[in-house]
Amino acid sequence: MGAFGREAASTGELMTSSNTPSCSSGLCPKPQTHLLSGKCLLLVACVTLACVYGYASKLTEMIRVTAWSASKSTEPVTSGDQTTRGNGINVTKKLMTLEPVIFAEIPRQTLPNYKNPCWYEKVPETEVDSNPYKSHKTCHAHIKTMKSRKKMAKHFRDGLIHNDTGHFRLRCLPYFYIIGMPKCGTSDLYLRLTKHPDVVGGLKKEPHWWTRRCFSRQMAGDIPNVTVPVREYLDLFDGAASTIKSRIKKSLTSSGQEVVNHDVITGEASVSTLYDNRRWGREVWNVSSNEPAVLVANLFKAVQPHARFILTIRDPAERLYSEYLYFGNGKKSAATFHKNVITAIDGFNNCLKNNSVRSCTYEPNLTEMQSVRLRLGLYGVYLRDWFAIFPPGQILVQRMEDRSEDPRGTMTRVLDFLQLGPVESTSQKDAIFSLKKEHSRRPTDVWLGPMLPETRRILNEFYRPYNRQLAALLNDSRFLWQKDVSVEES
Template sequence: MTSSIKLFLALAASVAAITGCVFYKLDKTTFVLKKRDNSIDHVYLHSNLTTAITPNVQPLVKVSLEESISEDMKRCSLAMGVSPNVLEQNKYNIASIAKKAAFFLETFWEIVPKDYLSNYKNPCWYSNVTISTNVSKFLREKLPAYKNKSKSDIIPQSDIPWLLKELFETPTQGNQTLQCLPYFLLPGIPKSGTTTLHSTLSQHPQIIKPDIKEPQWWYKLPVSPPASKKYMHVIAARYLSNFLYPSSEISGRKDGGSLVTYDASQAMMVNLHDSGFHINHEDYCAFPAVISRVLPQAKIIVLMRDPVPRAYSHHLFMNREWPIDKKQDPALYFEKHIQKAVNEFQQCVRNNSIYECVNKVRTDFKQLSMWLGSGVYHIHIQKWMQFWPKEQFILLKTEKMALKPVSTLKKITNFLSLDPFPEKTAVNATKERKRVNNHKREMLPSTKKLLQSFYQPFNKKLEKLFGINWKYDH
C-alpha cells in the first residue's frame, strides 16, 4: 500500500471518528462512510489496495452487499418519512428483499462487469462472448414487452434448456464484442409525453434507439429474481439483447465514443404493474438501490404533466385495455371511483407517511390508486434522489415542452452533453405526437375541482423542492 493511500485512510478514519461516522471496508477496492443520519458514501480506491492498517484507528469491518442494500433501503425509507417503528416491524421483510436484491446483482455481475470503458460516453465493456443470434431473435420476437404485462419477464420453462445451451457464442475470429447498457433513463410518469420525447430523442444523430422503448425489466426482478443463477443469466440476456443494435452502432461508427442509448421504462419510477404482487414501500427503495449500483453515472430525465388532466388521461388510456361497461359514462365512472381513492388516501395519511400512502392506496378497482398516486411527483423524485445526486436529474414540464420544443430539447442535449438538435428537426419531431385517447368526453368540472384541491399541496411541495408547479385558479 502506498503512503498516500495510508495517509488518506488514516485521515478519513480520524474524521469519521471525530464526526461520529463509521468507516467500513466493503471489499478490496471499496470503502463506505456511514454518517450519523445513516446515509452511506462509497469511496472507491485503487485496485492494488488490500488492507488498511493505520495507527490508532479501529480495524475496518467488512460489509456485505446484502447489508449495504438493507442499509440503503432503511435510509431511503426514513428519508421519505417512514417511521423507525414501521421499519422495525418490517425488518425481516427488508432483510429478505435485500437478500434477493443482492443475489440479483451478484448474478447479473457474472455476465456484466462493474466497471465500464472510459473511452465511451455510454456504459460499455468488451466481452469474450456475446448473446447468440438464435437466442437474441427468440428474446426479441417471441417475448416482446407488453405481450403479457403481468408476466412480461417470464420465459417458458420448456425453452430454458436450449436457451442455456445456446445463450452465448464466441465472436467470429475470436474478437471481443462491445456490449452496452443505457446511458440515460427516461422513467417518466404515464401519460406525460414520454412516448413523444422518446420518438423525438431517437432522431438525434448521437442517440441510438433501443429495440424496445419500455423493456420493463427493472420493475420486479430485483425483489423477485428467479431462484436459479442460470435462469437469471437468460433473463439478463433478455435485457442485454435490447441494446444489441445500439452496441453494434457504438462499436462500428467512427463517432462511437460519443453515442448513447437509453431505457424509457416507466415502471422504474412509478408502480404500474399492480397485478398479483403487491409491492410496498420497502420494495420501492430496493429498485433504485439496485439500479444505481449498476448505473451509478446514469442521467435521468423526468417529464411531468399537470397531474389533474394526467390522471384522467391515464384513466381513458387504461380503459382501452380493461374496458369499462360501454353503458357507463367514462367521466361519471372516473369521478365516482377517484373520489373513493381520494378518501382512502386521506384516511391513510392520518397514521402513515405520504410516501407509504402513495404506494399503498387500494380501491375496489385496482388502477385508481395508480392514477392518483402517480401524480404526487415530489415523492417519486425524492425517492430516486436518495441514490443519485441531484445533478444527474433534469425535471421538465410536458406543457413547456409542447409550447417551447426547441428550447426544451436544447436543455436536454446540454444535460446529456450531446450536440444540439438542428432547429428544424426539433420542431418537426415534436409535431409528430400521436393521439391515443380518442374519447370526446371531457372530465367533469366537479372532478377537476376535486383533483385540483387534492394535488395543490403536493404541487406546492414540488415547487419548493424543484421550482416546478401548476397553479390552479378555482
Template sequence: MKYNNQSKNNGSAKKLYQKFRYGLVKRHFYYLTSNSRVLPNFFVIGGVRCGTTSLYHYLNQHNCIVKSAYDELGYFDDNFHLGLNWYRSLFPMKSTRAMVESKYKKFLTYDVTPFYIYNPTVVDRIFKFSPDTKIIGILRNPIDRAYSNYNGQIQDEGYAKSTFEKVVHAEVDKIEKSKNDPENYGFLVDEFYEMILARGFYAKQLEYWFKKFPRKNILLISSENFANKTVETLSRIFNFLDIPDQKIIDLTKQNKIVYPKMKNSTRDFLVDYFKPYNEKLFELLGERFDWQN
C-alpha cells in the same frame, strides 16, 4: 364470394404467422448477440401520460442517439427476472456505437419506461446498475394526467365502467383511509401507484430518486413546457445529456387521445385536492410549474 373471403382470411393468417415467425427469429438473433451490444447511458422514468412517447420520438431523431428495440422495456420492474442478457439484447450493437462515435463524436442509447418513477425498488436497481447515469422525468399537471390516464384506460383496455367522478372519489376515500392506518399505508408501492390520483403525488415518488442519485444527474421538466416550448425544452435536454443541440424535424405529438372536457366541478375539487401535494413538489424541486388549474 365465399371462396374469395376464405382466400383473404388464409392470406391474412399466413401474413400474421410470417410476422410472428420473423419476430421470433429477430429476437433470437438479438439474444445471441447480446454480448456484442451496449447498455443504456440514461433513463426516461416517466410519468405515465406525461409525454414520454413524444419525447422518445424526438430523441430518436438526434444524430448521437440510437434507440432501443422498443420503448417501455420495463426491465427494472416487471421484467427484471429475465436477466441482464435479455435486457442487453434490446440495445444497439457495439459496432453501431463505434460508427456513430466516429461520425458524430458522441453516442447515447437509453431506456424509456414511464412506470419506473413510481417504484422505489426500481431506484435501487438502477443505482446499483449505473450509479452515475442520468435521469429524465416529465411531470404533467396531476389533474390533467389523471384524466388522460382514465380516458386512455377506457380506450385501450375498456378499463373503467365508472365515471371519472366516481373513480376520483373512490380513490380519495381509499387514500385518506390509508393515511390513518400505518399498516395499510404500506400498499404505497403496489396498489397505491395503480391509482390514477396517486400517480400524481410526484414529490413522494421523487424523494426516492433524490436520495440515491446526485441532483445534477436528474432533469425534471413539465409536460406543459414540453408541449408549448418543445424546441427550447429539447435544447435543454440535449445540453443535460452533453450532446450538440440539433433541430428536430418531426415534432408531431405522439400517443394523443381525444376525450370530452372534464366537468368544472370535478376540476375545482381536484385543484384543491392536489394543491398540498404540488406545493411539496415545488419545494423539493426549488421551482414552480404553472399548475394553477
C-alpha cells in the same frame, strides 16, 4: 507478421520511424521512440501490417478488447455503501446477495473511449454460430421486433471481435432513462431524442425490466411473475451497440496523437421506473415500519451509479383523466371518472389514518382501480426518494406543458443534459424541435369532453399540498400548475 513480432520481441530494439513498415492507408499510429516490451512490439507490428492490408479498424478494436479484458476487474460494480432508512442495512451488499446474476453479468468497468456504458463480453465457442435470441421470453408478439431479432441473429457472428483468447461481443446498457410518468409525453420525448444523430434507440421503448422483469420474486398484488434474465435485457440494445461501435469520432490530442471515441448513446423510456416498487417485499429487509426499505433507484445506484434520468410530468389532475381515457374499459364517461376519483381519494385517506404519506404512496395492496391511479400524481413523494439516492445533476425534471408550448427550449435543455452536440440537418432539427402533437385522444373518446368541473375541483384540492411540496423541492413555482388550462391531448 509473426516473424517480425518475434524478432522485435527477442531483441527489445527501439521502435523508430526507420524500422516501421510504411502504411499506405494513413491509419497507422505515429511511431514514437521508446523502449517497448515484447508484447507491445507484437501489438504494434500487428497494427502496422494490418494497415497495409486494410484491416486496421477491426484490429484496433481487437487490441482494445485484449487490453480491456486484461485490465477490467472481475468484481461486481459497486458505488459505495447505501443504507436503508432506520435499520442500517447495507443496500448494495444486500442487493448483490438477492440478485447476484445482475452483478455478475454487468462489469465494474466499462470502455473508457465509449460515452455510452459498454463493455466486451466473451462468447462461448459453442455459441459463436448460434442464435442468441432464440429462447427469448419477451417481445415475441411484436412483428417488427421479431424481424429485427432475426436480422441481428443472421449477422451475429459478423459483429464479433476475435483475438487469441476467443470471441467477444459488445454489450451496452442505456446511457439515459426516461423514468416517467404515464400519459406525460414520454413517447414524444423519446421519439424526438432518437432523431438526434448521436442517439439510437433499443428494440423496445418500454421494457419495464428494472421494475417488473428483473427480479426472481413474485410481485405484490396480482401482477404475474415474468422474470427476464439480464442477458435478454441487454440483448434489446445489441442493435444500438452495433451502431455505437461503428460510429466513431477522431480527434487529436495536444501532442498530435489521434484519439478515437464512440459518442453515440442509447436509452429507454419505461414509464414505471419512477414509481413501481412492487417487487420489493418489506419482509426481505426485516423492516418493521410500513414504508419501503429499498427502491428500484437503489438498484440503479448499485449497478449503474452514473446513469442519467429524465422525468417528464404534467398537471396531475389532467394526467389522471388522460390515463382514464386511455386505459379505462367498458362505458367510459366523465361521470364514471368522477365516481372512481371519489373512491380512490377515500381509499387513500383511509390509509393515511394509520400510515404515513410515503407508506400509502408505495403500498402495493392499497385498493386502487387501474384506470384511476391517483397516487401516480404524487410526484414529489417519489422524486424526493430519488434525490436522496442520486445527485440532482443526474435527474432532469420537465413539464409536458412546457414542451408543448416551447419544444425548442425544453429539448435544448434535454440535449444539454445528455451532453449531445448540435444538430446540423434541417430534417433532424424539425423532428427534434418542431411544435407538434404526437398523441391525441382516440376518436371514440373525443366526444367525452373534459372532466366535470366538480371533479377538477376535488382533484385540485387533493393534489394542491403535494404540488406545493414538489415546487419547493424543485424550487420552481411552475410545478404548482396554477395557471395551466386543460390539455385535451393525451
